[in-house]
Amino acid sequence: MRVTMLVRNPFTHDSRVENEARTLAGAGHTVTVVADGRPGLPDSEERDGYRVIRVSRAMSGIPVARYFAHQRRLRRVLLATSPEILHAHDSDALLPVASAAAKRRISFVYDAHELWLGLARRERWLPYWWAFLAWYWIVEQWFVRRAAAVIAVSPPIARHLQRVYRLGQVELVPNYPPAGPDVEPRDLRSLPAGDKISIDAPIVLYLGAMMAGRGIEQLLQAMRGVPSAHLVLLGDGSLEPALRTLAAELGINQRVHPLSPVPSGDVVAYAASATVGVSPIIPSSLSYRYSLPNKLFQYMAAALPVVASDFEQVRDIVAGSGAGLLVDATDPEAIARAIRYLVDHPDEAKAMGALGRRAIRERYNWDVSAASLLAVYRRLSAAEGGGAA
Numbered sequence: 001m002r003v004t005m006l007v008r009n010p011f012t013h014d015s016r017v018e019n020e021a022r023t024l025a026g027a028g029h030t031v032t033v034v035a036d037g038r039p040g041l042p043d044s045e046e047r048d049g050y051r052v053i054r055v056s057r058a059m060s061g062i063p064v065a066r067y068f069a070h071q072r073r074l075r076r077v078l079l080a081t082s083p084e085i086l087h088a089h090d091s092d093a094l095l096p097v098a099s100a101a102a103k104r105r106i107s108f109v110y111d112a113h114e115l116w117l118g119l120a121r122r123e124r125w126l127p128y129w130w131a132f133l134a135w136y137w138i139v140e141q142w143f144v145r146r147a148a149a150v151i152a153v154s155p156p157i158a159r160h161l162q163r164v165y166r167l168g169q170v171e172l173v174p175n176y177p178p179a180g181p182d183v184e185p186r187d188l189r190s191l192p193a194g195d196k197i198s199i200d201a202p203i204v205l206y207l208g209a210m211m212a213g214r215g216i217e218q219l220l221q222a223m224r225g226v227p228s229a230h231l232v233l234l235g236d237g238s239l240e241p242a243l244r245t246l247a248a249e250l251g252i253n254q255r256v257h258p259l260s261p262v263p264s265g266d267v268v269a270y271a272a273s274a275t276v277g278v279s280p281i282i283p284s285s286l287s288y289r290y291s292l293p294n295k296l297f298q299y300m301a302a303a304l305p306v307v308a309s310d311f312e313q314v315r316d317i318v319a320g321s322g323a324g325l326l327v328d329a330t331d332p333e334a335i336a337r338a339i340r341y342l343v344d345h346p347d348e349a350k351a352m353g354a355l356g357r358r359a360i361r362e363r364y365n366w367d368v369s370a371a372s373l374l375a376v377y378r379r380l381s382a383a384e385g386g387g388a389a
Helices: 015-026 063-080 091-104 126-146 155-165 216-223 240-250 264-271 294-301 312-321 332-344 346-362 366-384
Strands: 002-007 030-036 044-047 050-055 085-089 107-112 149-152 203-207 230-234 256-259 276-279 306-309 324-327
Touching: 002 015, 002 063, 002 091, 015 030, 015 050, 015 085, 015 264, 015 366, 030 063, 050 063, 063 091, 085 091, 085 366, 091 107, 091 126, 107 126, 107 155, 107 366, 126 155, 149 155, 149 366, 155 312, 203 216, 203 264, 203 294, 216 230, 216 240, 216 332, 230 264, 240 256, 264 294, 276 294, 276 332, 294 306, 294 312, 294 346, 306 312, 306 332, 312 324, 312 346, 324 332, 324 346, 332 346
Parallel strands: 002 030, 002 085, 030 050, 085 107, 107 149, 203 230, 203 276, 230 256, 276 306, 306 324
Antiparallel strands: 044 050
16 A cells, blocks of 8 residues: 655654654555655655655744644645555644545554653643643544554553543554664764763763653762763753753763764664663653653663663563663662662673563564554555555
């Protein structure tokens, strides 16, 4: 089938969408990913067997009018790809996808990367935030039950969607990494600005976007209790200036190194040169509480021992595989104790990393997620009268 996906970001470091598009293309579908445009990025490109189209937003005008104008433009682009099935990545893609699907009288998939109505407010203006929640409550109420298939990244999110929208089935497609062979480590110190990391210092690694509510502030406070280690923040985000300021206030700015993100295919190799991987998500929102972060599996794929938030779905992975330590991520001292333990017990830390790597090879790899995704598309293909994937 001709599958068109919509993701509301510039599609530069979205490993989930990349993996899904590559999987469907590899199964014989013709795949197009429509994404938001951004200056400096091509409007169209070919990547790993699928096509990417980016749609620029208007930069001026009344905000509400600008929003709906972009929705209409996205819908036109989706229709221009002549899709036989559409795929909405998160709720901000639902309106153009569902309306385009109705226009063509075809099915669409709703792919919940997060619990959209349970997102963290962060620094959003309160009246805007109320309007945001009200609008997406309407969008989800109107469209989620109309999806031919709903998939989610974690068991709690799947259960929540089933309960709230009275869905018969929500397929689980976690953000597991490719199993792949053991990677050859690539030194984080070789990246721009990485040369400031002391050559003999243990490296504590945080992967991903720097945004409020993800426990990065607590992690910085914890680093005061691990004086021998350096912290690498490998990613970008709006919180970076505030994190730099906080690091200076805590007196650890010489040991904190925000580094620019690397291509998703290189993340595990760079992670493998660290000492400990930390996933300190705090329960500041329901979406975070229910999350199963990419970074957790990337650390395990890199054979890093992990320090992770003690959430039920995370506990199943970390404690179930012996891959690391669980903490109350709202408590900086608890994070510090766990990191110190792994730094001070390198043999045990190495054994945890090896167990995590084995769990990725055996259970938590993209082949498992791909099988679930392809099963959904086989069912949809049969319903549409197409061939089996």
